[in-house]
Amino acid sequence: KAGVTQTPRYLIKTRGQQVTLSCSPISGHRSVSWYQQTPGQGLQFLFEYFSETQRNKGNFPGRFSGRQFSNSRSEMNVSTLELGDSALYLCASSDQDSTYFGPGTRLTVT
Amino acid sequence: AQRVTQPEKLLSVFKGAPVELKCNYSYSGSPELFWYVQYSRQRLQLLLRHISRESIKGFTADLNKGETSFHLKKPFAQEEDSAMYYCALSRLSGGYNKLIFGAGTRLAVHP
Numbered sequence: 001k002a003g004v005t006q007t008p009r010y011l012i013k014t015r016g017q018q019v020t021l022s023c024s025p026i027s028g029h030r031s032v033s034w035y036q037q038t039p040g041q042g043l044q045f046l047f048e049y050f051s052e053t054q055r056n057k058g059n060f061p062g063r064f065s066g067r068q069f070s071n072s073r074s075e076m077n078v079s080t081l082e083l084g085d086s087a088l089y090l091c092a093s094s095d096q097d098s099t100y101f102g103p104g105t106r107l108t109v110t
Numbered sequence: 111a112q113r114v115t116q117p118e119k120l121l122s123v124f125k126g127a128p129v130e131l132k133c134n135y136s137y138s139g140s141p142e143l144f145w146y147v148q149y150s151r152q153r154l155q156l157l158l159r160h161i162s163r164e165s166i167k168g169f170t171a172d173l174n175k176g177e178t179s180f181h182l183k184k185p186f187a188q189e190e191d192s193a194m195y196y197c198a199l200s201r202l203s204g205g206y207n208k209l210i211f212g213a214g215t216r217l218a219v220h221p
Contacts, residue, residue, distance in 0.1 A: 003153075023213040031207045043196065044212035056208045090154065101154040 004102035025093030032074040116212035133197030143180040
């Protein structure tokens with residue numbers, strides 16, 4: 001099976017802009033989660049989607065949102081970007097046994 | 111509060127030496143504990159989980175509920191073990207895929 005894929009892999013945006021990141025889970029996986037990884041805060045859970053419904057949410061402001069499509073692909077959106085949003089954004093897909101991570105999208109906000 | 115603590119940012123050992131990466135947790139309820147590893151330029155991947163009680167790549171970890179610890183151990187470190195190791199927990203039940211990670215410990219194994 002192909003692994004979790006994320007696009008784009010690298011992104012540079014300016015403060016105030018918005019960005020959309022995409023994730024394709026492993027075939028057959030219905031759960032997709034998103035994490036933010038920064039040197040200061042480490043790995044932090046953003047949200048999880050299961051069958052197109054948000055099932056869990058972390059402690060991030062409303063500027064961070066996501067959605068999941070009927071084919072389980074997921075997108076996350078960050079509006080009104082701030083410098084502190086610069087991070088590696090990881091997507092993960094899960095089955096009943098395990099969670100598998102994608103390579104991440106490196107977002108730089110200037 | 112739900113929290114995972116990895117007290118060491120860096121653990122530096124010589125090849126063949128024993129390794130113990132510490133992990134303590136705080137969780138109200140029944141957690142499931144994991145160790146994830148990230149090798150250089152590779153994606154984060156599961157190393158082991160407490161419910162499977164396996165030994166993966168020579169690593170073992172035992173859940174100690176009394177001490178709320180889940181330390182990762184290996185009797186003889188290899189250079190290829192050099193990586194970033196993250197301890198994580200989740201609620202012990204199906205259909206709840208929210209992982210809480212520790213800050214991570216970088217293991218450096220020197221020849």
